[in-house]
Amino acid sequence: MTGRPVLFDSPFLLGFDQTRALIDRAAKAAAESYPPYNVEQIGDHGVRISLAVAGFSPADLAITLEGRQLTISGKREPAGDQAFLHRGIASRGFVRSFVLADGLDVEGATLEHGLLHVDLRRPEEAATVKRIPISLG
Numbered sequence: 001m002t003g004r005p006v007l008f009d010s011p012f013l014l015g016f017d018q019t020r021a022l023i024d025r026a027a028k029a030a031a032e033s034y035p036p037y038n039v040e041q042i043g044d045h046g047v048r049i050s051l052a053v054a055g056f057s058p059a060d061l062a063i064t065l066e067g068r069q070l071t072i073s074g075k076r077e078p079a080g081d082q083a084f085l086h087r088g089i090a091s092r093g094f095v096r097s098f099v100l101a102d103g104l105d106v107e108g109a110t111l112e113h114g115l116l117h118v119d120l121r122r123p124e125e126a127a128t129v130k131r132i133p134i135s136l137g
Contacts, residue, residue: 034094035074046107047120049098054114055089061116063109070098070106072118 037051049070053061056074064071075093100120107119 034090034092035096037096042119045122045124047104047122049118049120051096051116051118052114053111053116055091056111056116058111061111063106063118065100065106068100068102070100070118072096072098072116 035052037049040048040050042048049072051072053074056076060076061072061074064073073093073095076091078091101122103122104120105123107121109116109118111117
């Protein structure tokens with residue numbers, strides 16, 4: 001048997017196809033390396049993803065959320081007939097995906113100083129106590 005083991009093919013784990021697909025997407029996203037990014041905790045309920053996108057304008061970038069998959073992509077138009085003596089700044093397009101945990105909401109995105117910041121927030125959960133009635137049998 002070659003390849004990685006398939007954990008969700010067990011008859012005891014029926015209905016976990018979506019979980020398997022999320023794990024496959026997360027593994028694929030982890031293999032990508034451009035552009036570099038940071039993920040930081042902001043307060044108790046916030047998360048910020050920052051991508052290094054120097055040279056990209058807001059019109060060159062797109063952020064989409066499909067289900068729990070956040071996709072950030074960038075595409076720059078060729079510089080035209082510029083003649084570079086040295087070209088060290090990457091201008092290639094990219095697609096970077098993140099699988100969000102349940103309950104994370106995208107608050108917004110800002111582009112400043114060559115960094116694209118995508119802010120996420122987990123709503124505060126109010127502590128609830130539910131009383132369970134006991135019936136006579």
